[in-house]
Amino acid sequence: MVKASWGTKRTCQNCAARFYDLNKSPIKCPKCGRDHDREDFVKVRRGRASAAATTAAAAAAAAAAAAKAQLAKAKKVEDAALEEGAAEDTEADDAAVEDTDDLADEAEDIEVEVEVDDKGDGDR
Numbered sequence: 597m598v599k600a601s602w603g604t605k606r607t608c609q610n611c612a613a614r615f616y617d618l619n620k621s622p623i624k625c626p627k628c629g630r631d632h633d634r635e636d637f638v639k640v641r642r643g644r645a646s647a648a649a650t651t652a653a654a655a656a657a658a659a660a661a662a663a664k665a666q667l668a669k670a671k672k673v674e675d676a677a678l679e680e681g682a683a684e685d686t687e688a689d690d691a692a693v694e695d696t697d698d699l700a701d702e703a704e705d706i707e708v709e710v711e712v713d714d715k716g717d718g719d720r
Contacts, residue, residue: 606637 598605602616606623613627623632 606632608632609636 603619604617606617607614608625610630611628615626617623
């Protein structure tokens with residue numbers, strides 16, 4: 597039988613031992629000796645969302661869905677326009693390709709000077 601003088605049964609957050617707080621402050625674990633405040637044992641609970649917040653979230657979700665639908669419709673129109681102009685664009689792209697043959701010749705002409713240090717070879 598639990599006596600009122602024993603206080604509240606607690607669980608130590610350090611060693612997980614169960615003990616009665618004996619209505620003392622600070623609460624001290626008899627097993628590990630850690631001091632606890634009363635606030636250490638209070639569970640933080642999240643409240644329910646208010647009706648206004650729920651309504652605002654629903655409105656935001658509806659607006660996002662409408663915007664997504666509008667973007668999908670605009671993309672379909674853009675894709676159709678791209679398909680019509682695709683044949684014309686390939687000819688223009690072929691003409692715009694740069695001739696890279698002379699770039700390879702320039703890469704061969706680059707000289708790099710490397711300084712050799714003879715003193716460091718014996719240290720290895």
